[in-house]
Amino acid sequence: MHAKDLLLAGVIAAGSALPASAADRSPPVHYRSTDIQGVNVFYREAGPQDAPAVLLLHGFGASSHMFRELIPVLATRYRVIAPDLPGFGQTTVAPGVTFEYTFDNLASVVDAFTARKGLDRYALYVFDYGAPVAWRLAVAHPEKITAIVSQNGNAYEEGLSEGWADMRKAWASPTAGNREALRRFNTPEMIKWQYTEGVEDTSRIAPESYQLASAAIERIGDEPQMDLLLDYGRNVxxxxxxxxxxxxxxxxTLAIWGRHDPFFIPAGAEAFRRDNPNTEVRLLDTGHFAIETHGGEIAETMLEFLDRNIER
Known part of the structure; x- marks a missing residue:
């Protein structure tokens, strides 16, 4: 038997030796897609169909891939659904369909998606761009929202750091030059920086996370991202x-935040308490993509929070 065959046999044997309880602990994750308004929405889904629902919304420089480790944990007790937003990941716009990349339109697609999936009541996990999408859903359908987990998903102007200066300039004066100045945010180097900035031990960041995000921008094109950067001012x-x-x-509401986020600073997490006394704030010693370094802690905290606040 060749060495590679011996190695494969060892891997198979090791896998078959896993206790059944370990193998069966989490429901399987399904990878599906559905057409919504001419957009082929890719999504991940797991958990019992009759369990309380949790909708996970990713942000810039990411996709539902960022929830790859969180979904199996939540799915032990919840129905979990995580779509890729238009312009991200595996979601695609059908040929011949004109789609304007605004947060209003992203929210319209996600709203129709939740109706397609029968989500009459659901909790939200929001991150980055996923936050303004979710905020539109909450304002439009407040009766549907059971709880909110915001992981560096901003909702207050004081949460915007000085890193937004170029964007603010473009919002105030959307000239061709000001728009072009934002293109650097879509480069592979800048995407990687957003994952690693504020992280003490960057060896905890899986490189495929930012590589997949960059590959999606290259595949889809960066003009949709440019449109969204300019449109972000409407969220404010x-x-x-x-x-x-x-x-x-x-x-x-649980605001669980990477305190070293270069874009959304801790003041944005604390600000939730001003309007909502049912807010809990937890700051983590990491950066923008807190789930990449503190995914286990976030999952544990989130389960405890949801179990305590969602009726079954």
Whole structure:
């Protein structure tokens, strides 16, 4: 038997020796897609169909791949669904379909997606761009939101760092030159930096995370990302509506935040308490992509939070 055959036999034997309880602990994750408004939405789904639902929304420089380790943990007790937003990951716009990349349109697709999946009530996990998408859903359908987990998903202007200076300039004056100045945010080097900045031990960051994000931008093109960077200013303009939602409905909220995020600073996490007394804040010693370095802690904290606040 050749050496590679011996190695393969050893791997198979090791896998078959795993206890059944370890192999069966989590429900399987399914990888599916569905057409929504001419957009082929790719999504990951796991967990019992009759369990309380949790919708996971990723952000810039990512896709539902960022939830690859969180989904199996949550799916032991919840129905978990994580779509790729238009312009990201495996989601594609059908040939001949004109799609304008705005946060209003991203929210429209996700809203229709939740209806397609029968999500009448669901908790939200939001990160980065996923936050303004989710905020639109919450304002439009407050009765559907059971709880909110925000992992560096901003909702207050004081949460925006000085790193937004170029974006603010482009929002105020959307000239061709100001738009072009934002293109650097889509480079592989900048994507990687957003994963590693503020992380003490960068060996904990799996390189395929930022490599896959960069590959998606190269495949899809960076113009959709440029459009979204320019459109982000509208999210800030809509904050007052969101804050009114928080004050009226006060959904159980967990702001679990990488304190060294170069874009969304801890003040943004603390600000949730101003309008929603049902907010818990937890700051982690990491950067923007906190789930990459503290995924186990986030999963454990999130399960405890959801178990305590969601009725079954």
């Amino acid at each position: 303009q809509q904050y007052p509506q969101l804050h009114a939602f928080f004050r009226e409905y006060q959904p159980p």
